């Protein structure tokens with residue numbers, strides 16, 4: 001199904017970018033892309049977002065496997081009926097597996113996208129995190145749309 005291809009492309013892009021950062025950059029090395037806003041900074045994170053639950057790898061394995069099973073279930077069950085829904089699930093699936101591969105083989109996650117929105121140093125993240133966040137955002141949009149449709153049908 002097309003959505004598994006989207007997920008696979010995310011995983012490939014995520015792993016290629018992490019491989020380049022891990023082999024071509026020193027830890028904490030910073031390459032400015034847009035001075036003052038966007039940098040590639042080689043970083044490692046043994047936790048989840050913002051370094052929470054540092055080192056709790058088993059927790060991350062269990063949560064990620066749970067997320068992947070749920071995504072595949074909903075992808076089979078309803079993913080085919082809505083492009084938006086299928087795409088959001090594919091992005092989350094790709095992102096979750098991308099970070100899972102890092103946790104499994106590196107014992108930590110490679111991060112490198114370092115942005116300073118409004119001068120504030122937001123966490124350093126990677127392609128998998130971006131796919132996860134965009135996927136979750138699309139999922140919320142889909143749920144919001146469904147809710148609005150349901151309300152219209154009731155009237």
Ligand SMILES: CCC[C@@H]1OC(=O)[C@@H](C)C[C@H](C)CCCCC(=O)CCC[C@@H](CC)/C=C/C=C(\COC)CC[C@@H](O)[C@@H](O)C[C@H](O)CNC1=O
Pocket residue numbers: 045047048049050051059060063064067095096097099100109110111123124125126129130132133
């Ligand atoms: C994106 C989820 C994080 C990702 O979850 C995953 O892997 C999933 C599949 C498995 C986790 C074990 C479970 C998620 C825990 C929930 C969570 O975390 C709440 C998140 C809220 C969200 C609100 C929007 C923040 C987003 C933040 C960031 C992303 O910004 C684009 C900053 C990312 C940097 O801290 C970077 O160092 C993180 C590192 O790469 C490891 N990544 C993970 O753990």
